[in-house]
Amino acid sequence: MLPPEELINFIETEDNFLIATHINPDGDGIGSSIALSMSLQVLGKKTVLLCKDLVPGQYKFLPGNESFYTLEQLKAQETKFKDYKNLILVDCNDLDRISDSTPTLNYSSSAVIDHHASERPFGNIRWVVPDAAATGLMIYYLIKRLGIKLTYEMAVNLYAAIAVDTGNFRYENTTSSVLRVASDLIDAGARPYVIYRHLFEAWSEGRFNLFMQVLNTLEKKDKIAIVKVTRKMFEDTSTSAEDTEHFVEFLKIMADVDVSVLFREIDDTHYKISLRSKDDIDVAIVAEAFGGGGHKNAAGCRIKADFETAKKELIGKIKQIMLN
Amino acid sequence: MLPPEELINFIETEDNFLIATHINPDGDGIGSSIALSMSLQVLGKKTVLLCKDLVPGQYKFLPGNESFYTLEQLKAQETKFKDYKNLILVDCNDLDRISDSTPTLNYSSSAVIDHHASERPFGNIRWVVPDAAATGLMIYYLIKRLGIKLTYEMAVNLYAAIAVDTGNFRYENTTSSVLRVASDLIDAGARPYVIYRHLFEAWSEGRFNLFMQVLNTLEKKDKIAIVKVTRKMFEDTSTSAEDTEHFVEFLKIMADVDVSVLFREIDDTHYKISLRSKDDIDVAIVAEAFGGGGHKNAAGCRIKADFETAKKELIGKIKQIMLN
Numbered sequence: 001m002l003p004p005e006e007l008i009n010f011i012e013t014e015d016n017f018l019i020a021t022h023i024n025p026d027g028d029g030i031g032s033s034i035a036l037s038m039s040l041q042v043l044g045k046k047t048v049l050l051c052k053d054l055v056p057g058q059y060k061f062l063p064g065n066e067s068f069y070t071l072e073q074l075k076a077q078e079t080k081f082k083d084y085k086n087l088i089l090v091d092c093n094d095l096d097r098i099s100d101s102t103p104t105l106n107y108s109s110s111a112v113i114d115h116h117a118s119e120r121p122f123g124n125i126r127w128v129v130p131d132a133a134a135t136g137l138m139i140y141y142l143i144k145r146l147g148i149k150l151t152y153e154m155a156v157n158l159y160a161a162i163a164v165d166t167g168n169f170r171y172e173n174t175t176s177s178v179l180r181v182a183s184d185l186i187d188a189g190a191r192p193y194v195i196y197r198h199l200f201e202a203w204s205e206g207r208f209n210l211f212m213q214v215l216n217t218l219e220k221k222d223k224i225a226i227v228k229v230t231r232k233m234f235e236d237t238s239t240s241a242e243d244t245e246h247f248v249e250f251l252k253i254m255a256d257v258d259v260s261v262l263f264r265e266i267d268d269t270h271y272k273i274s275l276r277s278k279d280d281i282d283v284a285i286v287a288e289a290f291g292g293g294g295h296k297n298a299a300g301c302r303i304k305a306d307f308e309t310a311k312k313e314l315i316g317k318i319k320q321i322m323l324n
Numbered sequence: 325m326l327p328p329e330e331l332i333n334f335i336e337t338e339d340n341f342l343i344a345t346h347i348n349p350d351g352d353g354i355g356s357s358i359a360l361s362m363s364l365q366v367l368g369k370k371t372v373l374l375c376k377d378l379v380p381g382q383y384k385f386l387p388g389n390e391s392f393y394t395l396e397q398l399k400a401q402e403t404k405f406k407d408y409k410n411l412i413l414v415d416c417n418d419l420d421r422i423s424d425s426t427p428t429l430n431y432s433s434s435a436v437i438d439h440h441a442s443e444r445p446f447g448n449i450r451w452v453v454p455d456a457a458a459t460g461l462m463i464y465y466l467i468k469r470l471g472i473k474l475t476y477e478m479a480v481n482l483y484a485a486i487a488v489d490t491g492n493f494r495y496e497n498t499t500s501s502v503l504r505v506a507s508d509l510i511d512a513g514a515r516p517y518v519i520y521r522h523l524f525e526a527w528s529e530g531r532f533n534l535f536m537q538v539l540n541t542l543e544k545k546d547k548i549a550i551v552k553v554t555r556k557m558f559e560d561t562s563t564s565a566e567d568t569e570h571f572v573e574f575l576k577i578m579a580d581v582d583v584s585v586l587f588r589e590i591d592d593t594h595y596k597i598s599l600r601s602k603d604d605i606d607v608a609i610v611a612e613a614f615g616g617g618g619h620k621n622a623a624g625c626r627i628k629a630d631f632e633t634a635k636k637e638l639i640g641k642i643k644q645i646m647l648n
Contacts, residue, residue: 168494201578
């Protein structure tokens with residue numbers, strides 16, 4: 001996986017970079033951005049890390065995470081950063097992914113480094129590799145191409161990025177190159193178990209209780225497993241929507257479940273729905289039918305109806321897809 | 325990791341091999357044995373795969389698993405196998421690990437390939453590497469040393485062996501060599517997600533219900549999480565002891581749990597106990613205090629007392645260890 005020469009030129013020629021990742025940032029967005037920033041600094045460049053949202057608690061173990069600015073903080077110090085005219089989007093490929101409202105970033109050139117497929121091209125230089133398991137993998141190859149020695153800090157960030165986007169090497173995107181890169185990152189100092197623990201073994205007791213309450217709502221029929229999380233459950237357990245991460249995926253642990261669904265109650269007639277599937281069942285099609293979207297095996301949408309109606313409509317669509 | 329030359333000589337010189345793995349076989353024992361057997365067959369050797377127990381259902385996807393004989397089946401066909409005089413123990417290193425009673429195996433030479441530390445040496449040739457994450461890793465290096473090309477079937481067996489013993493690359497034994505070997509196995513045809521699904525996403529509905537019942541017994545205090553499984557729960561959910569695999573480990577998902585414990589009721593005054601711990605907390609010491617044993621982060625023992633007494637005694641010992 002070779003970065004385009006124009007990206008290399010861009011990095012080698014310019015001096016000041018704004019590095020921005022997407023809203024609701026995940027480990028791949030954050031880890032990749034930090035590792036890119038650190039490697040540009042090795043080349044003597046100046047960098048600013050940007051994200052609309054604060055770094056979520058579970059990623060605070062990543063070395064360098066404290067360097068992120070929110071878009072607001074950047075704006076408040078506009079004068080200080082007025083020379084940063086080169087924007088690099090990381091783990092996303094359009095401006096609307098870095099902010100809900102149009103951000104007022106001042107930049108003259110822009111580049112994109114991402115592994116999501118996109119419909120609306122943005123950026124003077126685009127390096128988008130949908131086949132890459134994680135943006136962290138692309139940053140690894142970029143660092144190699146730039147001839148920079150991997151530091152411990154870069155290795156931890158990139159290993160975490162890859163671990164998050166491959167489900168710790170269990171998803172279908174886990175290729176031999178993914179494991180070869182990860183093994184290189186271990187040689188550079190990344191410790192698999194320590195990182196795993198931070199990423200996947202950091203549930204609060206409230207989150208654990210929420211998990212049990214959610215599992216207790218399980219309905220299973222025709223290889224479809226459905227659970228529900230309500231506002232009351234969040235209240236009872238002092239948790240919030242982000243604590244439901246991985247819940248819907250967990251249902252796939254059952255051999256006879258091919259599609260798993262989490263209904264999150266927004267209000268009595270409004271549900272946010274997460275879908276997961278095994279193998280070739282394409283739940284993105286299901287999500288799109290309700291105005292949502294996503295990937296083949298992981299997608300989401302919203303339905304404005306009471307729970308029973310929403311469930312019935314959704315199951316109908318899922319069954320249609322499963323027949324194909 | 326180089327196999328000893330005497331093992332290479334043994335394999336190259338002899339023609340007929342009995343390959344035996346331990347009772348209650350796991351993925352590492354089964355996968356390693358099958359891959360070893362297949363590679364010896366490539367060299368023109370004759371092999372018989374042995375295990376006291378039948379291959380558990382979850383490992384039936386491993387190519388070649390149908391070649392296993394139980395010790396009874398071997399005995400019934402004694403004449404057919406009378407020339408098999410070379411015994412290789414795989415993933416265990418003493419005869420008492422391949423059968424509860426002394427097996428009546430006829431062999432003249434014996435070798436051991438294992439990654440468990442042992443106290444009672446057995447075998448004319450011993451290749452025991454406690455630092456190896458899995459016996460599957462050792463078999464991989466042996467196959468390389470023998471100059472044999474990895475087949476798809478060997479790769480699947482070895483990948484599964486390694487995935488089981490590293491918790492799909494999340495335990496502390498996950499080194500850069502582990503990932504490098506795994507990536508080689510993918511290149512030879514092993515498919516990470518397919519194997520993961522067979523190993524870790526094959527729960528029956530009964531097992532899922534058992535899991536929920538067990539989680540509902542959770543007691544948590546001073547970073548120790550305790551759950552219990554009773555005979556009635558097994559009955560209610562049509563499950564058995566082997567269905568509790570991974571339950572005790574799951575509790576470590578909580579950030580503030582350092583030791584997790586599963587009590588399995590044998591009868592009202594007899595419990596089998598599984599212990600897991602994080603980092604440097606050595607639960608093997610706890611298990612040994614009650615006549616059991618194991619590794620630093622995974623151990624087991626039995627206590628003959630009613631539940632409350634057993635729990636009290638165990639917690640006392642755990643707290644002692646945690647203070648050190």
